[in-house]
Amino acid sequence: MSSIRVLIAEDQAMILGALAALLAGEPDLTVCGRAANGREALRALTAERPDVLITDIEMPEMTGLTLAAETRTRFPATQVVILTTFARPGYLRRALEAGAKGYLLKDRPAAELAEAVRRVHRGERVIDPELAAEAWASERDPLTERERQILWRAGEGRSSAEIAAEVHLSEGTVRNYLSEAISKLGAANRIEAARIARQKGWL
Amino acid sequence: MSSIRVLIAEDQAMILGALAALLAGEPDLTVCGRAANGREALRALTAERPDVLITDIEMPEMTGLTLAAETRTRFPATQVVILTTFARPGYLRRALEAGAKGYLLKDRPAAELAEAVRRVHRGERVIDPELAAEAWASERDPLTERERQILWRAGEGRSSAEIAAEVHLSEGTVRNYLSEAISKLGAANRIEAARIARQKGWL
DNA sequence: ACTCGCCCGTGACACTTGTCATGCCGGCGC
DNA sequence: GCGCCGGCATGACAAGTGTCACGGGCGAGT
Known part of the structure; x- marks a missing residue:
């Protein structure tokens, strides 16, 4: 054997x-x-x-x-x-x-x-x-690719303006995506949103 | 032996x-x-x-x-x-x-x-x-106990007001400590400051 | 006694962030 | 073709955040 x-x-x-x-x-x-x-x-x-x-x-x-x-x-x-x-x-x-x-x-x-x-x-x-x-x-990943990309950067400590420059979007749009992600995840702000997404394995 | x-x-x-x-x-x-x-x-x-x-x-x-x-x-x-x-x-x-x-x-x-x-x-x-x-x-830990305590909570996504309630301080004082920590660590905001402190083993 | 560092607090100001309404475009399903 | 959704964008407002100047108290070291 x-x-x-x-x-x-x-x-x-x-x-x-x-x-x-x-x-x-x-x-x-x-x-x-x-x-x-x-x-x-x-x-x-x-x-x-x-x-x-x-x-x-x-x-x-x-x-x-x-x-x-x-x-x-x-x-x-x-x-x-x-x-x-x-x-x-x-x-x-x-x-x-x-x-x-x-x-x-x-x-x-x-x-x-x-x-x-x-x-x-x-x-x-x-x-x-x-x-x-x-x-x-547990529910499945609700984030779009853009939201994930932007939320990840926010979690690293970058500001909306910096992220906007990096991904070639306007600052307002970046804030829009973050706002979307925050509400989808039931978080109070971008930091908590990033934490939750990381913890669930979505980032 | x-x-x-x-x-x-x-x-x-x-x-x-x-x-x-x-x-x-x-x-x-x-x-x-x-x-x-x-x-x-x-x-x-x-x-x-x-x-x-x-x-x-x-x-x-x-x-x-x-x-x-x-x-x-x-x-x-x-x-x-x-x-x-x-x-x-x-x-x-x-x-x-x-x-x-x-x-x-x-x-x-x-x-x-x-x-x-x-x-x-x-x-x-x-x-x-x-x-x-x-x-x-590498330099040694520049944070005071209070700064560490507050920065840790900020890194978890809590707002200044929430932290103030938790540690029984006024909101202005909490922002003061965070501001101090941010400048000590050369960060741009609380998120980055928390990231740096964590990475160096100070949190 | 005096200074120094840490702690605690206030008020004001500028800036960043989160939200909402609104709009345009392109693709996909029916 | 029409509706819907995702991506992209704007402007405006409220809330939260970062900074600065300033004040007070307490304990340790000289």
Whole structure:
């Protein structure tokens, strides 16, 4: 009986090593590669053709979400498990749309990781239970592309005038979009709006 | 020859388990306890009296920095290593003031963790080299306690009037403090000021 | 005793921000 | 073709924000 071959992508080297050590303790799993970002992961996928890819979301070079989408089209035999800190419905939705089969939070017990790998390898889906419930109850991203673009800049501390110059719009229009975003999100001002959008994974 | 006894405090269960697995691979180290927050860590310290405590900074109940300070006074035989994501000079400074002997970033290679544990156990100091250099060049926290308190709330999206009510000050005074903080940090507005302060580890 | 720093407050002013009404254009569905 | 929606824009007003000048009190250090 051959073991399940796993590739891990995670930008924090120490966590990457620790996760590898964790899975090394499982007799039916083999860590066949490690990657520090999305680009490295693609190279390793080509070379190793692993059964399962475990990836973080927020990484430099290429996020785990785009990596998941790439993997589905170019390496359909490899199942993807997202492993992240963020319990954001927006992230979960995007992960599933990108073809990920698993979505696991870093605050779950360590034993669940190996179990999740086995289950997606058997063709099952593994979604963090709490998050799954919340995602169903939670509304989807109400922001337009423009609103997102402008709200993001506002969240960085830029003024309406600065944003207007950056995106080639009039200052009044920028304030319009912000006003729209604020009311859609039920916030009191641009700061709170940015905070809410970030927290839901819409920014 | 007896092995070094290590206690790990980290709020993300999976990372906690993975770090334990990582250190379990070292023959001269023994993981004698695990804690999901500062309070649990104190209980484990009392029960186990480990040689070395590895702790994250941002944890619920009690941060790693206050945990480090408590450890120095109540369990002086235990050396503390801070293990965190954040390369913030302010955090490093506070960690050293709290008596920590090591400050390691989660993006260092996994092998450095065990090595750091051995070195602090021998009485050496272990500071992330890049961060040490940066910390020396970087100025220290210019904010007063009041300014920090108010700037933090402003960063959450609260208005001056709301903050005034929360901290029992007049609205004008709140705007005064914010104005002070903004100018100290060289920011253009409260949002940017909060961002800068957060990034430097002053909030 | 005196100064200095932090704390607390006021009032006034200029500027930024949030809202609303209103309008124009282009694409999409029916 | 018509309505609707998203994007783009303007002007005007109210509310919120940032700055400045000024005042008072308290505790620590010289």
